[in-house]
Amino acid sequence: MPLPDSDLEREHLHTRTFRVHAYARPDGLTDLDAEMMDVKGYDFPRSSGEIHRAGRPVHHMHLRVTIDDAFTITAAQAAYDAAPYGQWCACIAPDYAGLVGMNLLKGFRQAVKEKFGRTQGCTHLSELSYVLPTVAVQSTAGKRRKAKRSPESPERRPFELEGCHALSLDAPAVAKFYPLWYRPQASSPAGAKPAKDG
Incomplete structure (x- = not known):
């Protein structure tokens, strides 16, 4: 059930969108392709003198991680389509390969904060990574359910x-x-x- 319509006349200011697609790979691993986009509901001037039009992304970042069955990241890459400071923002993308080795279910968000906090990373890419643990659990639920039903595995409490x-x-x-x-x-x-x- 959606939120009820507002009785007030409101001005659209900002929309932030997160989207994550999960893909099963033929090698048994899982790819999580995450995307974050920010758009404004109004035009505003940039420091360059250009007018940034409403609806055009201010931030548009992508993050792909590959995980194994234990939720450990085996590969990671980031990319930018839009950022306020162009290449000065985007040059941090290769550093996010440093997510490799982190486990999505074992202190992941804290590990990201420690490795990519403040000037060591991109606020928006790091925030995008925070949605990955719950998406990983959702996207692999069917696979785990089948494994639990197998005759070789005893009944365990559902995670x-x-x-x-x-x-x-x-x-x-x-x-x-x-x-x-x-x-x-x-x-x-x-x-x-x-x-x-x-």
Whole structure:
């Protein structure tokens, strides 16, 4: 359900868009192609004297990482289509190969801050990288589900449980979709049933 229309007459100021495509590769690895774009809702003058038109990207960056089944980055590259200071911004792109070796699920955002913080990196490329862990988990969920169903692998607790309020072990959604792992609150009356979904 979208947000309701505003009753106020509003002026569009800015739109930031993140988009990530995930691709399974024939070598068993996964590519995450991420893109970030900023556009203004109004024209404004640049220091060069040029007028930057509304809707034309102010920032437009790309980041591709390749990950293995353990979510470790095995390759990384960055590219720029638009940046406020042109090549002076874009010259940092090769440095983002330094993401190689980082693990998306083990302190990744902190590792990016330490390696690419402030003058060591690009604020926007680093921010773009922060969306990668959750996208990686989403894009490989089907693959992990199949692996868990294989006869060789014992039943393990699904990784997503306890990851958000809807999937706490005492939540109605867990009772319905993951009954094996459901743990009612100690204060719940014996035999109490979880609320039915709407």
